[in-house]
Amino acid sequence: MILAKTGNEAIAYAMKQINPDVVAAYPITPATEIVQIFSSYVADGIVDTEFIAVESEHSAMSACIAAAASGARAMTATSSQGLALMHEMLFIASGLRLPIVLCVVNRSLSSPLNIHCDHTDSLASRDSGWIQIFCEDAQEAYDTTICAVKIAEKALLPVMITIDGFIISHCMQKIEVLPDEEVKSFIGEYKPNYNLLDVENPITLGPACLPDSFFEHKRAQAEGMNQALTCIEKVFKEYKERFDRELPILEEYQTEDAEVAIICMGSTAGTSKVAVNNLRKKGYRVGLFKLRVFRPIVVKYLQRTLRNIKILGILERMEGLSAFGGPLFNEIRSVLYDEIKRPITVSYVYGLGGREITPEEIEEIFLELLSLKNKKRKSIEKFKYINVR
Amino acid sequence: MKNLKDLLKEEELFSSGHRACAGCGEVLAARQVLLASKKPIVCAMPTGCLEIVSTIFPHTAWQVPMFHSAFENAAATISGIEAAYQVLSRKGKINKKIYFIAFGGDGGTYDIGFQALSGAIERRHSFLYVCTDNQAYMNTGIQRSSATPQFAHTTTSPKGEKLPGKLQPRKDIMEIIIAHEVPYAAQTTVAFFQDLVRKVEKAQSYDGPTFINILVPCPLGWGHLPSLTIEISRLAVETNFWPLYEYENGVYRLTYQPSQSKPLTEWLKLQGRFAHLFEEKNKHLLEEFQKYVNEKYQKLLKKCELSAK
Ligand SMILES: Cc1ncc(C[n+]2csc(CCOP(=O)(O)OP(=O)(O)O)c2C)c(N)n1
Ligand code: SF4
Ligand SMILES: [Mg+2]
Numbered sequence: 218m219i220l221a222k223t224g225n226e227a228i229a230y231a232m233k234q235i236n237p238d239v240v241a242a243y244p245i246t247p248a249t250e251i252v253q254i255f256s257s258y259v260a261d262g263i264v265d266t267e268f269i270a271v272e273s274e275h276s277a278m279s280a281c282i283a284a285a286a287s288g289a290r291a292m293t294a295t296s297s298q299g300l301a302l303m304h305e306m307l308f309i310a311s312g313l314r315l316p317i318v319l320c321v322v323n324r325s326l327s328s329p330l331n332i333h334c335d336h337t338d339s340l341a342s343r344d345s346g347w348i349q350i351f352c353e354d355a356q357e358a359y360d361t362t363i364c365a366v367k368i369a370e371k372a373l374l375p376v377m378i379t380i381d382g383f384i385i386s387h388c389m390q391k392i393e394v395l396p397d398e399e400v401k402s403f404i405g406e407y408k409p410n411y412n413l414l415d416v417e418n419p420i421t422l423g424p425a426c427l428p429d430s431f432f433e434h435k436r437a438q439a440e441g442m443n444q445a446l447t448c449i450e451k452v453f454k455e456y457k458e459r460f461d462r463e464l465p466i467l468e469e470y471q472t473e474d475a476e477v478a479i480i481c482m483g484s485t486a487g488t489s490k491v492a493v494n495n496l497r498k499k500g501y502r503v504g505l506f507k508l509r510v511f512r513p514i515v516v517k518y519l520q521r522t523l524r525n526i527k528i529l530g531i532l533e534r535m536e537g538l539s540a541f542g543g544p545l546f547n548e549i550r551s552v553l554y555d556e557i558k559r560p561i562t563v564s565y566v567y568g569l570g571g572r573e574i575t576p577e578e579i580e581e582i583f584l585e586l587l588s589l590k591n592k593k594r595k596s597i598e599k600f601k602y603i604n605v606r
Numbered sequence: 607m608k609n610l611k612d613l614l615k616e617e618e619l620f621s622s623g624h625r626a627c628a629g630c631g632e633v634l635a636a637r638q639v640l641l642a643s644k645k646p647i648v649c650a651m652p653t654g655c656l657e658i659v660s661t662i663f664p665h666t667a668w669q670v671p672m673f674h675s676a677f678e679n680a681a682a683t684i685s686g687i688e689a690a691y692q693v694l695s696r697k698g699k700i701n702k703k704i705y706f707i708a709f710g711g712d713g714g715t716y717d718i719g720f721q722a723l724s725g726a727i728e729r730r731h732s733f734l735y736v737c738t739d740n741q742a743y744m745n746t747g748i749q750r751s752s753a754t755p756q757f758a759h760t761t762t763s764p765k766g767e768k769l770p771g772k773l774q775p776r777k778d779i780m781e782i783i784i785a786h787e788v789p790y791a792a793q794t795t796v797a798f799f800q801d802l803v804r805k806v807e808k809a810q811s812y813d814g815p816t817f818i819n820i821l822v823p824c825p826l827g828w829g830h831l832p833s834l835t836i837e838i839s840r841l842a843v844e845t846n847f848w849p850l851y852e853y854e855n856g857v858y859r860l861t862y863q864p865s866q867s868k869p870l871t872e873w874l875k876l877q878g879r880f881a882h883l884f885e886e887k888n889k890h891l892l893e894e895f896q897k898y899v900n901e902k903y904q905k906l907l908k909k910c911e912l913s914a915k
Binding site: 239267269272273280281282291423425427 | 647683684
């Protein structure tokens with residue numbers, strides 16, 4: 218069935234079909250709509266969900282954690298300050314290996330206050346042990362939300378899926394949705410190994426671990442993330458087999474013969490495709506990588522594809538404030554370090570606080586990258602900003 | 607109501623072998639509440655002494671499901687558990703009545719966990735919240751909380767050349783909880799086992815949210831002999847510092863009235879945290895403290911009288 222949906226509506230619709238046991242959420246622009254729409258499903262009795270209108274995002278994540286630990290499928294949505302307020306709890310969710318799904322509508326972090334898109338909020342949560350999957354548009358958001366439930370429960374890790382605030386969250390698009398029963402049968406039942414409500418088999422969850430055991434717990438958790446990519450691959454593969462929908466991990470666009478390429482996440486991939494098409498028409502060999510899975514770091518995908526590129530522009534919607542670029546830039550360079558043939562990399566910070574990026578600007582990036590072809594690696598300026606005064 | 611004899615026949619759900627200090631009032635309260643509670647129960651607790659002494663991996667003192675998540679979220683945690691219970695019951699995946707209890711220290715209740723508690727009560731989740739109030743952040747080394755009484759020495763309200771310990775009186779958490787229009791809220795302490803048992807039973811006769819504040823002496827933080835825990839708990843009541851009362855559907859009721867109230871100094875003098883009040887230069891503070899306790903007590907009597915049916 219084809220429907221016209223904004224990104225937020227698409228996610229809310231997927232949540233309706235998932236019919237989670239518990240949703241605990243708190244409003245924040247631009248994610249608010251997701252829970253508003255969802256609470257109307259609750260009010261109309263369309264879902265069976267217990268909806269907890271908590272008094273903060275910290276409590277939202279706390280309640281989701283507790284619900285998941287009680288054998289319930291739990292979901293929530295947030296943005297920006299809300300995600301920052303959850304930060305403490307993100308680590309507890311992943312440390313307890315609870316398969317919660319969190320829909321993040323990306324927005325900048327204060328200060329200054331700004332309600333528009335950049336990726337600072339979810340990138341700042343990168344070390345919290347959550348799988349992170351970025352979506353380009355409403356369709357991807359819909360499909361990925363459904364897959365996220367299954368990925369989380371397979372990997373026993375919480376999953377964050379993200380869309381760009383306003384650009385995708387509030388932008389109407391045609392999407393194809395699955396029948397309710399198909400979604401239901403695809404995700405199946407949540408059957409945790411342990412749960413707090415199993416009163417005949419009492420467990421103590423969240424104990425204190427001293428130096429004699431803490432490390433082993435963390436090591437085991439790391440192994441969970443090491444295995445996560447396999448779970449993601451399996452779920453995406455099954456989704457494709459059943460519904461004929463391709464959900465890439467790292468999408469390649471016109472990259473086979475590309476000399477220079479850019480890599481980015483989220484809606485900018487769509488804009489970049491226009492730029493690639495324009496330049497291809499003029500005969501330039503340029504290409505695009507759209508990174509979807511940011512956590513775990515998809516090393517084998519990145520190495521296999523990026524090593525053949527001469528010059529790579531890394532488009533980052535976050536200012537890393539590190540004096541050496543943001544996380545995407547640094548991680549991609551690190552992944553490429555062991556490759557004998559590896560591209561020159563240039564960081565382009567763009568779009569902070571919702572500053573628009575146009576196909577023309579991306580074309581300029583490509584042309585600039587092309588102009589560096591014969592330059593020495595060391596002489597190239599690494600840190601660039603797009604469209605900032 | 608269960609009497610002491612019956613209770614002693616019940617299975618201990620908070621087992622021995624935990625790591626609390628000798629004479630710890632907090633673990634006594636946990637044990638008493640579990641004995642008194644209807645079953646089955648699922649519990650949550652925030653970070654604090656109770657958690658640290660009872661759940662060091664791979665051991666646990668809890669024979670009932672217990673979840674420790676973080677410091678400020680015991681009430682949000684019990685909300686999530688209770689919500690899961692509601693929906694899974696609706697779906698037929700759970701077919702029995704389960705009771706929910708959150709334990710929180712005074713820090714996890716009056717201070718950092720206060721917002722979550724207020725929210726959970728306002729949302730009318732069905733749970734009993736038990737505050738084990740030892741009047742400071744004991745787990746991190748006896749820092750002041752908003753439950754710390756005026757003039758108490760703590761490591762962040764130390765007595766000094768200039769300051770006589772904590773400057774401000776404690777927060778009246780009972781009144782704040784009552785302002786949420788809960789069906790039942792009560793205050794008790796570990797020396798009055800029967801009183802405590804009865805209050806747990808009463809609280810659980812309501813669908814919740816309900817609240818019980820239990821004064822739990824802490825030998826380490828209060829500076830008293832471990833053997834005096836029960837004595838100090840009793841004196842807190844008999845000096846009217848900690849009147850035993852309950853609030854039920856709008857009615858305040860004292861559940862115990864000392865035949866003759868003792869002077870506050872009887873309670874204070876056993877505790878190192880108040881030792882400086884007995885110096886000559888602080889005599890007026892003792893008087894001020896006594897006056898405060900008298901006034902608070904009179905106010906409570908008034909509330910009982912005015913609300914009586
Ligand atoms: C967010 C956060 N801040 C601070 C701490 C440190 N901390 C752990 S327990 C505790 C004090 C607990 O005091 P209380 O709730 O009164 O319990 P008690 O130990 O006295 O039983 C503090 C400050 C923490 N764990 N988390
Ligand atoms: S410090 Fe106090 S509250 Fe903590 S275990 Fe010791 S006696 Fe109990
Ligand atoms: Mg305390």
